[in-house]
Amino acid sequence: MSPKSSPAPEDANGELSALIETLVTAEQRLEELTGGEVDTVAGRDGRTFLLRRPQEQLRHREAVKQAAILNALPAHIAVLDTEGRILSVNERWRRCAGRAVSQDPGHAIGVNYLQVCDRARGDVSAAARQVAAGIRAVLGRGEETFSIEYSTGSPIEPHWFLLTVTPLAGDGLGGAVVMHLDITAQRLAKDEMHESVLALRESEERFRGTFEQAAVGFAHNALDGRWLRVNQRCCDILGYTREELLARTFLDVTHPDELSLDHEGIRKFLAGEIRTLSREKRFIHKNGSVVWVDMTVSLARDPADKAEYFIAVLQDVTARKQLEGDLLHAQRMEGIGQLAGGVAHDFNNLLTVITGRSQLSLNRLAPADPLRRDLELIGKTANRAAALTRQLLAFSRKQVLQPRVIDLNALVGESTNLLRRLIGEDIELTFVPGVDCGRVRVDPVQLEQVIVNLAVNARDAMPEGGRLTIATANVALSADSAALRVSGTPGPYVMLAVSDTGAGMDRAVQARIFEPFFTTKEQGKGTGLGLATVYGIVTQSGGHVRVYSELGLGTTFRIYLPWTNAPPELTSVSALPALPRGTETVLLVEDEHEVRAIAREVLEELGYTVLEAAIPADALLIAERHAGIIGLLLTDVVMPGMSGRALASKIAGARPETKVLFMSGYTDDAIIRHGVLEPGTSFLEKPFTPLAFALKVREALDRPH
Numbered sequence: 001m002s003p004k005s006s007p008a009p010e011d012a013n014g015e016l017s018a019l020i021e022t023l024v025t026a027e028q029r030l031e032e033l034t035g036g037e038v039d040t041v042a043g044r045d046g047r048t049f050l051l052r053r054p055q056e057q058l059r060h061r062e063a064v065k066q067a068a069i070l071n072a073l074p075a076h077i078a079v080l081d082t083e084g085r086i087l088s089v090n091e092r093w094r095r096c097a098g099r100a101v102s103q104d105p106g107h108a109i110g111v112n113y114l115q116v117c118d119r120a121r122g123d124v125s126a127a128a129r130q131v132a133a134g135i136r137a138v139l140g141r142g143e144e145t146f147s148i149e150y151s152t153g154s155p156i157e158p159h160w161f162l163l164t165v166t167p168l169a170g171d172g173l174g175g176a177v178v179m180h181l182d183i184t185a186q187r188l189a190k191d192e193m194h195e196s197v198l199a200l201r202e203s204e205e206r207f208r209g210t211f212e213q214a215a216v217g218f219a220h221n222a223l224d225g226r227w228l229r230v231n232q233r234c235c236d237i238l239g240y241t242r243e244e245l246l247a248r249t250f251l252d253v254t255h256p257d258e259l260s261l262d263h264e265g266i267r268k269f270l271a272g273e274i275r276t277l278s279r280e281k282r283f284i285h286k287n288g289s290v291v292w293v294d295m296t297v298s299l300a301r302d303p304a305d306k307a308e309y310f311i312a313v314l315q316d317v318t319a320r321k322q323l324e325g326d327l328l329h330a331q332r333m334e335g336i337g338q339l340a341g342g343v344a345h346d347f348n349n350l351l352t353v354i355t356g357r358s359q360l361s362l363n364r365l366a367p368a369d370p371l372r373r374d375l376e377l378i379g380k381t382a383n384r385a386a387a388l389t390r391q392l393l394a395f396s397r398k399q400v401l402q403p404r405v406i407d408l409n410a411l412v413g414e415s416t417n418l419l420r421r422l423i424g425e426d427i428e429l430t431f432v433p434g435v436d437c438g439r440v441r442v443d444p445v446q447l448e449q450v451i452v453n454l455a456v457n458a459r460d461a462m463p464e465g466g467r468l469t470i471a472t473a474n475v476a477l478s479a480d481s482a483a484l485r486v487s488g489t490p491g492p493y494v495m496l497a498v499s500d501t502g503a504g505m506d507r508a509v510q511a512r513i514f515e516p517f518f519t520t521k522e523q524g525k526g527t528g529l530g531l532a533t534v535y536g537i538v539t540q541s542g543g544h545v546r547v548y549s550e551l552g553l554g555t556t557f558r559i560y561l562p563w564t565n566a567p568p569e570l571t572s573v574s575a576l577p578a579l580p581r582g583t584e585t586v587l588l589v590e591d592e593h594e595v596r597a598i599a600r601e602v603l604e605e606l607g608y609t610v611l612e613a614a615i616p617a618d619a620l621l622i623a624e625r626h627a628g629i630i631g632l633l634l635t636d637v638v639m640p641g642m643s644g645r646a647l648a649s650k651i652a653g654a655r656p657e658t659k660v661l662f663m664s665g666y667t668d669d670a671i672i673r674h675g676v677l678e679p680g681t682s683f684l685e686k687p688f689t690p691l692a693f694a695l696k697v698r699e700a701l702d703r704p705h
Helices: 009-034 054-072 091-099 113-118 122-141 184-213 232-238 242-246 256-270 318-364 371-396 408-423 444-461 530-540 593-605 616-625 644-654 690-702
Strands: 040-042 048-050 076-080 086-089 146-153 158-167 176-182 217-222 227-230 276-284 290-301 307-316 404-407 427-432 439-442 466-477 491-500 544-550 554-564 585-589 609-613 632-636 659-664 682-685
Touching: 076 091, 113 122, 122 146, 122 158, 122 176, 158 184, 217 232, 227 242, 232 242, 232 290, 232 307, 256 276, 256 290, 256 307, 290 318, 318 371, 318 593, 318 690, 404 408, 404 444, 408 427, 408 444, 408 466, 408 491, 439 444, 444 466, 444 491, 444 530, 444 554, 466 554, 530 544, 530 554, 585 593, 585 616, 585 644, 593 609, 593 690, 609 616, 616 632, 616 644, 632 644, 632 690, 644 659, 659 690, 682 690
Parallel strands: 427 466, 585 609, 585 632, 632 659, 659 682
Antiparallel strands: 040 048, 076 086, 076 176, 146 158, 158 176, 217 227, 217 307, 276 290, 290 307, 404 439, 439 554, 466 491, 491 554, 544 554
């Protein structure tokens, strides 16, 4: 056949098949002719072909087949005799020896492989000694197999091998087969996989640590709302154990008012309208309380963008929401207080006129005059109205306090006899004084009013009797204490607690109890100013009041007053003096005409010379032009254009001898700092009677500079 052309594949296959068939036929024919004994046969051209006997031919074929198999294996293979000498090797071993280690006699047929291992040096010496020990164990002790992995080359680029020693057995054979398999690629892949597994495991551990130890709540929720995974912080926020949450859906612990928003959010997520959702939400704690959280939710999707589960991050903001609520309440109360103070101021001006005129008229009537009864009734009614305005001023924190350092235990102890008569015999009163209870700086009269108001409220809450407990104690409030909430200074306080076993209040009522004119009592049973007065007096005294109440379980009011280490201040009681008179000149400044008129009339009847002005500007002109001494400046506090305090300062510059008496229906910050008069300041509270007015004027004139 010409080398220029090659047969087609199908032609080659046909020729090969024909050749095989011819050879088989020839072999069969020879066996028939010779009976398997002929060793040679002559060809047509006279050449002689050697032929093996059939048994030898079969063994030859099997040997060729086995050699082909060994040469085809991706390993270096050597056969050892029982002494460890190399009997044969496959083609891969032979090529490797000829290319890389041709001078190594260990790779030659007949060389003892055990001795080669014993002489090994370098990076394979340790592995070679283990190989030698393994071969000896297989050859000498009949071990079934031995294998070892070892590497050659540098640590940066190692070359890995798997060496396996297997014994030869059967038909009296002995020795072993040694097989070297290059596993570098597999080992590198295994190492890479191992590193990937370690990295994945480390990543999972890091995620688990972040998930579990985060300061915020983490949760995974199924699309139907079931909790799939929650961290400990999430459990703490909601009050459930992990097992309890995983047995519920997030809808089960959601505030009912939030359900519609949750359903709408789920719809938008599944419709692809939103990818994340952030909002404040209310949950129901296991104990039944409301928990506010700042929540961010996203939807986890698979690579095909199919929704899998929700991922939620929850930050507990309940304390912040309570602070916001307290702040809004305080701002509302402040606004109401400003209104109440303004109303009381105007009302007191009117009451000053009513009280003063009725008193002057009574003084001018004969004892048997029939008008006296009407005037006396007018005066009594005005006094009741004045009491209401004082309560309004207490709530608005614009009343005048006369504080002193007192022992709170002593004050409460002295009040218990009055309280027992006030609350009735069907209510048990218990006073639990604190041990070594600290002292406080308050107006004792106003604090007694606080205790009375709380006792009256407790009595009304226990119409069928009960128990009223008053207790005192020293407490230390921290910056995050609930008793401080919106305002207040951390530090030592003395607590006054008033507790009853009455009907209690719900949250809606508790939110409004300190508002003036708010009451849950029947028409005509209360003014709604009792607790408003408590709130105002305590706050004006630098303290705080908190209420704790549950329906059917009673109510506790806790009042926190700043603790002081100053010694108690004792007061003396003096006899009521006679109606005082005088001859000094008084500069009267009052913008309310009727109040100014009644004051002028009383002063003139008592012998004083009166200089009268309706506004501060006129008063300055009068003071500048008057030639004589002005003994007293009697001025209102709040007036148009200039305050009474500013007017007094201007007049004092030109007339240092002139003394000052302020009067007002409420007090202004120019005169009062935190509801307490500055030392040395004379003040007359409206409404006033002619007697109180006369006494205060004389007191101011007689006070030394």
